[in-house]
Amino acid sequence: MEEDFALRRRAVLPIGTVMSLTTLTARQIRYYENQGLVHPQRNAGNHRMYSLIDVDNLIQIVRDREAGLSLAxxxxxxxxxxxxxxxxxxxxxxxxQDELMNSSPFRQGNTIFGQGLRP
DNA sequence: CTTCTGACA
DNA sequence: TGTCAGCA
Incomplete structure (x- = not known):
């Protein structure tokens, strides 16, 4: 259920798809990469391949820019x-570490973290 | 046909 | 940022 992270990591989207998914131009997407904001992989043909996480990051960048933030x-x-x-x-x-050190076999469990994209 | 790099009216 | 060239 949460191990989809592995799938979200897979770089399988060509820049064309990312363009329509983010509303960005190829020029902008490549520029952001040069600025170190995204790290797409390259396929055998040297073509950039993006993951869903890359797309999320790019969409976040679009939002931040719309919010008036500079790339810096x-x-x-x-x-x-x-x-x-x-x-x-x-x-x-x-x-x-602490809980393992002095472990009390039967105690109240800890909480798990949910989703979250912080500003 | 799609994408890539480099360059600039 | 857009856009065009010349490759792959």
Whole structure:
């Protein structure tokens, strides 16, 4: 149910499809890649292949731009978001670590995280 | 036919 | 950003 992440990672969409899915032009999509905002893979023919996650990121960029943010601002958000995720992951590992160290076999469970695309 | 890179009236 | 060239 959540392992679709593996599927969402698969780069199977050519730029043409991404164009219609994001309303962006090929020019803009390639430009954003140069700016490090998306990382499409390349197929045997050197053609860019995008994943659903790439499309989500691009759509988010479109929204941020419509919100008046510059690409520089969006880059900063991308970095801040990544840093926050790392901190969150670290905390998660720490918590798991602690619970494993002094494990009390029968205790209240922990909560799972749901979906979430932060601003 | 679609996409790629590089360049610029 | 658009657009055109010349390839793949």
């Amino acid at each position: 601002d969006i880059k900063r958000l991308r970095l801040a978001r990544t840093k926050h995720q790392r901190e969150t992951d670290s905390d998660a590992r720490q918590v798991l």
